[in-house]
Amino acid sequence: MHDVVNVAANFINLDAVNLIYLFLVGFVGGLVSGFIGSGGAFVLTPGMMSLGVPGLVAVASNMCHKFPKALVGAIKRAKYGQVDVKLGIVLGVSAEAGVLYGAHIQESIKKAFGDAGSNLYVSVAFVVILAVVGGFVLRDAWKTYKSGNAHEEEKVTKLAKWVQSINIPGTMVYFKSLNAKVSVLFTIPLGFATGMLAATIAVGGFIGVPSMIYVLGAPSLMASATELVIAFVMGVGGSFKYALHGLVDIRLAMIILAGSLFGIQLGAIGTTYVKPFMIKVVMGVIMVIVLFSRGLMVPVYLSQLGLITKLSDTTVKALKSTSFAIMIFALALGAFIVLRAMWQGRRAERELAAKQVLEHGKI
């Protein structure tokens, strides 16, 4: 981390192919982020590393593209009235603390068990959290779809109703997205967990968004939009921390940003065309697919740590490539669902407009 002098020497050469690759991955990542509030980072960091970028520089540069992207997305979605700035800042600040603590844990694990230990920890965190949260989100979306209530207002969960009913004097804050007062003693741990996850698997939103929906009682659209505020707050702090050590490759960050700003605008527009449960569908689908991608890597790290029989180089290579391919597939599928939902929404709007014109005889 402190080899600042050597960092610049580690910055890769950028040719046209690399530029286009980063731009495109940035675009797809941005599209998904604009829609569900986060995502993309889990592909971008390994994507950059596949170009030869050192791990820490990839993480730092990814973060430095994330906060300006989140800012643009948050502003766009605030125009649609979907952002709860206060909730975003309250959660964002505690998330910042979570990021620092998460990074500290990462460093300790790395010191004690080396790179393979640290990678194993990250993969297990991925698999466990995505299985539990992703499975829950997807199941909820599926239930909404099956029940035929997709058009109705989302119901606040029992847990959220309980959280909103608890009154702890001196800690209560009103949040417009919840239309209720909630104690910050509930929001602080949620923000902290979001930050810890962001520091561990680079996508805090996989905790942040579901916790806003299911624990605090925010509507899906507002939760995913508010996540952009959290990502911005966390991203500025995190980027600055990395920049202090000279780890940000501004060229990488800005090229990814070039693509992702096209994507995030489109993803944000997309949210205005879809039913709220689509946010859960996209998020759940991505989480569950990424879970398999990371799950494949667990045996690799276990074998590196000598906990299971050593895998052959060919097997390791095959598992790594498959894992990366599945991750790209997850992101691409997420982007496809967003675009399709948006396309259908736009078509429905056009048909409605045409019908109205016909009814009023204004042809």
Add this chain to the structure above:
Amino acid sequence: MAQYGSKKKKPYGMLIITGIISIALYTILLSNQSFFNDYFSRGGLYAFLPIGTAFIFSFVHGSFTGNFWTVLGIEAAKKKEVK
């Protein structure tokens, strides 16, 4: 899509202006890579350089991309419940 029955003026002027500034920023960045790599990775107080740059790019390129989709006719739904 513009408002039903009425046509909103599209921001062609802004698209061109922000587009030119955005392209200029990227040209400067990519044609002076060694300069940026050198100064931006010095750490310490130099940390403000990448952060500031990110804000400038997000402002300019963010406006450009926003105008880009507007000019293409891709805008937010006019009604929340579309059916």
